[in-house]
Amino acid sequence: METISLARGIPAPECIPVEELADCARAAIERDGTTVLSYGPVGGYQPLREWIAERHGVEPARVLVTNGSLQGIAFLADRFAGRRVLVEAPTYDRPLKLLAARGVDITVVAMDDQGLDPDALEAALAAGPQPAFLYTIPTFQNPSGRTLSTERRRRLVELAREHDLLVLEDDPYGLVGFEGEPPPTLFELDGGEHVIYSSSFSKTIAPGLRVGYFVLPQALDDELEAMAVSTYITPVLIGQATVFEFLRRGNLEPNLERVRDLLSARRDAMLEALERELPSAAWSRPQGGYFIWLELPREAVDVPGVSFVKGTDFGGAPNTARLAFSYVSPDEIREGIRRLAAAVAEPVGV
Numbered sequence: 001m002e003t004i005s006l007a008r009g010i011p012a013p014e015c016i017p018v019e020e021l022a023d024c025a026r027a028a029i030e031r032d033g034t035t036v037l038s039y040g041p042v043g044g045y046q047p048l049r050e051w052i053a054e055r056h057g058v059e060p061a062r063v064l065v066t067n068g069s070l071q072g073i074a075f076l077a078d079r080f081a082g083r084r085v086l087v088e089a090p091t092y093d094r095p096l097k098l099l100a101a102r103g104v105d106i107t108v109v110a111m112d113d114q115g116l117d118p119d120a121l122e123a124a125l126a127a128g129p130q131p132a133f134l135y136t137i138p139t140f141q142n143p144s145g146r147t148l149s150t151e152r153r154r155r156l157v158e159l160a161r162e163h164d165l166l167v168l169e170d171d172p173y174g175l176v177g178f179e180g181e182p183p184p185t186l187f188e189l190d191g192g193e194h195v196i197y198s199s200s201f202s203k204t205i206a207p208g209l210r211v212g213y214f215v216l217p218q219a220l221d222d223e224l225e226a227m228a229v230s231t232y233i234t235p236v237l238i239g240q241a242t243v244f245e246f247l248r249r250g251n252l253e254p255n256l257e258r259v260r261d262l263l264s265a266r267r268d269a270m271l272e273a274l275e276r277e278l279p280s281a282a283w284s285r286p287q288g289g290y291f292i293w294l295e296l297p298r299e300a301v302d303v304p305g306v307s308f309v310k311g312t313d314f315g316g317a318p319n320t321a322r323l324a325f326s327y328v329s330p331d332e333i334r335e336g337i338r339r340l341a342a343a344v345a346e347p348v349g350v
């Protein structure tokens with residue numbers, strides 16, 4: 001029996017626009033080869049930096065384009081090593097590991113179906129030394145699929161102002177919404193004073209390009225650029241120039257529409273299968289992104305024939321799990337949930 005992966009938070013192969021990217025990579029090298037195949041500015045390929053800056057209404061100098069957005073999170077973790085950092089629980093496991101490895105004192109802040117709880121944030125702010133920053137994924141969160149309500153976004157931005165709190169808004173999934181208008185970003189609500197915005201082309205074009213970015217306050221941008229120079233000299237300009245060519249051709253919106261259709265069919269298949277097979281459990285109902293958060297009536301255990309990530313990896317309770325609907329087909333999702341339900345219906349330890 002082949003294992004069905006509901007663990008991998010990666011796009012299904014058909015989400016990746018392979019042909020178009022092959023063409024964009026060739027065009028990027030032909031047009032600007034001596035630039036993109038050489039060492040260059042550490043802040044990123046200038047035309048892409050300008051495109052991102054315009055999209056977010058800032059000067060290009062405040063944009064740092066990194067080799068995937070996780071790289072930028074690693075730089076921030078280095079910059080604030082040993083300090084106190086607030087994170088919502090559950091949260092994406094890789095930043096948790098990056099922060100822990102740098103001796104950061106991590107304070108968890110509770111969330112519910114509407115995202116991070118502002119009262120819990122206020123209590124956490126009062127309960128210890130001034131944190132270096134709050135790390136949050138407000139839209140289609142990894143791992144829970146939840147989205148912070150607009151009202152709470154306003155409250156969070158107010159709290160950031162009142163407490164002079166720096167917020168890292170990690171938003172790789174915001175453009176991958178299946179229905180309705182996405183809520184305003186924290187960055188938009190705040191005007192970019194207390195909020196660092198980070199996003200990525202991993203979910204909107206292709207993760208293998210390794211193109212992520214940060215919109216930073218100027219002083220922090222300078223500091224992180226210095227770290228980037230001493231880490232990799234120049235980011236992967238060929239990946240960035242390929243992304244820029246893809247954007248320049250107007251391919252982003254049509255690609256997003258295609259990807260949203262592929263992913264929302266998978267989300268629907270998973271929700272329907274859960275409804276049918278696991279009535280004793282509870283789960284989130286994401287309106288975008290890659291993940292559903294499952295709460296079982298018992299502890300999550302390894303299940304033969306289907307893989308998923310236990311919620312404890314993300315700081316969740318032992319009865320929780322992250323199910324990714326992004327990677328396998330709708331049929332495989334239905335079969336995977338059937339296998340999961342058959343196993344968790346057994347008593348613990350069997």
Ligand SMILES: Cc1ncc(COP(=O)(O)O)c(C=O)c1O
Pocket residue numbers: 009067068069070071092137142170172199200201202207210211212
């Ligand atoms: C919330 C979140 N942030 C950052 C990343 C990393 O993205 P990138 O491929 O840009 O490094 C991911 C990838 O899954 C993610 O889920």
